Amino acid sequence: MAKKKQSPVHSLSESRALYLRLLSYVRPYWKVIALSLLATAITAATEPMFPALLKPLLDEGFAAAGNTRNGIFDDPVWIPLGIVGVFILRGIFNYFSSYGFAWVSQRVITDIREQMYARMVRLPASYFQNHASSVPMTKIAYDVGGVAGAATTVAVTVIKDSMTVIGLLGWLLWLNWQLTLVCFALIPVVAFVVKSFSGRLRQASRDSQKGMSHMLQILQESTLCNRVIKIFGGEAQEIARFSESNQAQRRYSMRASVAAAATTPITQLFAAVAVAVVVYVALQQSSSGTTTVGSFVSFITAMLMLLAPLKHLADVNAPLQRGLAAAESVFQLLDEELEEDSGTVNPDQVAGRIDFRHVSFRYPNAERDALADVSLSVAPGQTIALVGQSGGGKSTLATLVPRFYAPTSGQILLDGLDLQSYSLAGLRRHIGYVSQEVLLFNDTIAANIAYGAKRDASMDEIRAAARAANALEFIEAQPQGFDTLIGENGVRLSGGQRQRLAIARALLKNAPILILDEATSALDNESERAVQAALDTLMAGRTTLVIAHRLSTIEHADQIVVLNRGRVVEQGNHAELLAKEGAYAALYRNQLATGEPL
Known part of the structure; x- marks a missing residue:
């Protein structure tokens, strides 16, 4: 029987439950995740170091030109070495972070694919009767990639860039809390933009997955039926059919691209407004002597560095929604009911007597019985x-013996015992x-x-x-x-x-x-x-x-x-x-x- 079409997942609680289920596949690798997160945290912590170096450089370095330098400015080489050192440190820990999360991502893909395939080969015959072969193929080969992206890549982006944002905001607050309040005003605006496009992205991702399944079905049929296509002159028909599916897939992808692309310029527009306000307020403070050149440049640098992680956090919604849509597809297969196997009898040998007793069977959604009150015995x-x-x-009668289907009514006995009493194996x-x-x-x-x-x-x-x-x-x-x-x-x-x-x-x-x-x-x-x-x-x-x-x-x-x-x-x-x-x-x-x- 065809499964009832599942309603889209829109509510926050359902999305959260879906994502938590997704993260359960990451849990076995928590040690690697922990080490990767540590490397990510160190990488994020180095972000404020560069703007922090600019303040003493401008206020004590260039400002002290021609005067006697004190401290680290006795030798000008220390500041350039510090800058290089910061980026070397960032590069090393960023490498370990990226490698660790990539390793976990590939393990998650492998685990889910194996679980899906193990599920697929144990599904009842009715599933394959009601679904084109391209459906499970697309889920296993294609959709899992999006799931892994949501489970690891999205999580990495959120954690890393959130830490970066926190570090930079901490530096900004220490430098000038008044100007930082302007930056804080940007956060709810970005959150609103992201939320506004989430539903559209998720639906576009669902449509894209269905379109990919249909395209794969056409490709599979064209490969298997290539002789029929040639002998009956069906090339033009098949080309047109593939083109229609291909164009539909393009439209689905463009809908997702429009929704994803719109978040970036909107976010950047509000960021530009925030920068403009900051520059104006900083100029006012400078004229009153409450800020220095070094503090201002350090603040602007940190604020501009803040835009990149904010953009990443805004852009993460697109792969997240694609991943959640893929997760819905993957979990639909994983949640399919397996063949009924409640029997416990597992004999080493059987005599082979088969009795059909008033057996009737009707295929799901069929108008009449395929078998009606069939009784016979085979010695x-x-x-x-x-x-x-x-x-x-x-x-139909033959397929009931290995229990590809179960009778709608009646019994089939093997050596006097109901077939349902035997385990499938x-x-x-x-x-x-x-x-x-x-x-x-x-x-x-x-x-x-x-x-x-x-x-x-x-x-x-x-x-x-x-x-x-x-x-x-x-x-x-x-x-x-x-x-x-x-x-x-x-x-x-x-x-x-x-x-x-x-x-x-x-x-x-x-x-x-x-x-x-x-x-x-x-x-x-x-x-x-x-x-x-x-x-x-x-x-x-x-x-x-x-x-x-x-x-x-x-x-x-x-x-x-x-x-x-x-x-x-x-x-x-x-x-x-x-x-x-x-x-x-x-x-x-x-x-x-x-x-x-x-």
């Missing part, structure tokens, strides 16, 4: 073929699966056969499985044999070769229950014979559910179940159903006459 080692028109419920360990749409990994042939729980299988075991699947001959003909990379989803292999690799994978698993979902329907006759021979080997002695459109797979089944609109309309073996002259006989004659699949 251990028995082969049942599921046939019927497309949409009859064959694949305990159940699926005993089920093999081969489908028409073979799914392979961009890895070696050996790695695709020895996958998952069998990844540590010996080479002899892998070779034996390949031989039983009639795949050994073509594998050994490959350039690197079992070490040959097969490309994305086995693109370098033929359909029959990919199918036989999937069968070899199921043979190596050696599970007592087998599901074959139209495993030969898309193959040519020669490939079908090779695959069918491998399937005969695979099915021997196993409880097998076969969804098949070819007579070669159906005729020798122990039981044939005919499904129509989710209901069992006939059941029996091949000869019995032909003798009934019912639905199966009609399907059978139609295939003989037309050659079309059942």
Whole structure:
């Protein structure tokens, strides 16, 4: 079922809760954070040193020119050395601060991505049915970067620049508290500007993330369907579709840029007004002899140095809002409900008896049941073929056995025990699966056969499985044999070769229950014979559910179940159903006459 669209996070309390949850990923690295903060504090503390050096330089250094110098001005080299020393000190601690926070940022990105991926692979099948594959891909690959920026970079900017502002304001207060009050008047103005643009920035960031997901979906489809695009002349259509998505992404980015860019000139305008007022008041004080040249220059220098950290604090709102919007997206995935796995039974072996008792199932938002009151039994080692028109419920029935979905009503029993009583791992360990749409990994042939729980299988075991699947001959003909990379989803292999690799994978698993979902329907006759021979080997002695459109797979089944609109309309073996002259006989004659699949 599609998840209800979450309302935008606007309130301060919700934003605070979101940010605190984000910071929980930083907490494990608090030691590095503490050291980096210490380096940041030292860096910030050096900021007032430069304007502080200007006051004695102007009042006692230049003013004493031609007179006898006292103290540090006996040797003019001390002031330049002090200036260089301040910047060396700042550079050293700024390096350690930047490195430390960058290290934490990358660790946070890595941790969140691993947690998101671990969550994604355990999500129920309904999630992937209701979401394009680009949605989790964008969240994991793209959104996490914004999250890390909000968790570390924003925090660093706020802490470092706040310390700098405090240090400079402290120096300004010590120099001239009257002029400093003018600077204080700037702070609430900047805060108001930042708050005014926060909502717009957050919404623009959300739209940008959705646009990126849509763009990635188009790219993915264009890559996978490149032959369809070429043969049907769809280049112009796809270019137009990508251009529309690309332009939408540009508009989203520009909305965020407008909101972010507007804060800087507005902040600088008020800062300029503050500087003008300060200059005016300082000139008045100078004429009355209450301030010196050194004090004035030091004050102006410190005030101008104050503008940069204030600007950074104003600009930090943009990455903060992008980060919070990204955090919403990331936490949506992390908060998705996992597959229900409340079962505790984890048997070492099962006999393989399967009973469907009045099973009904309806997909979320569907108008009718995909299965309605289905009851049938499969004895251990028995082969049942599921046939019927497309949409009859064959694949749905098969997907209920490994608990990709749960029945809306009724029960499915394995060896007399409800499937829900088994843990998912305990159940699926005993089920093999081969489908028409073979799914392979961009890895070696050996790695695709020895996958998952069998990844540590010996080479002899892998070779034996390949031989039983009639795949050994073509594998050994490959350039690197079992070490040959097969490309994305086995693109370098033929359909029959990919199918036989999937069968070899199921043979190596050696599970007592087998599901074959139209495993030969898309193959040519020669490939079908090779695959069918491998399937005969695979099915021997196993409880097998076969969804098949070819007579070669159906005729020798122990039981044939005919499904129509989710209901069992006939059941029996091949000869019995032909003798009934019912639905199966009609399907059978139609295939003989037309050659079309059942």
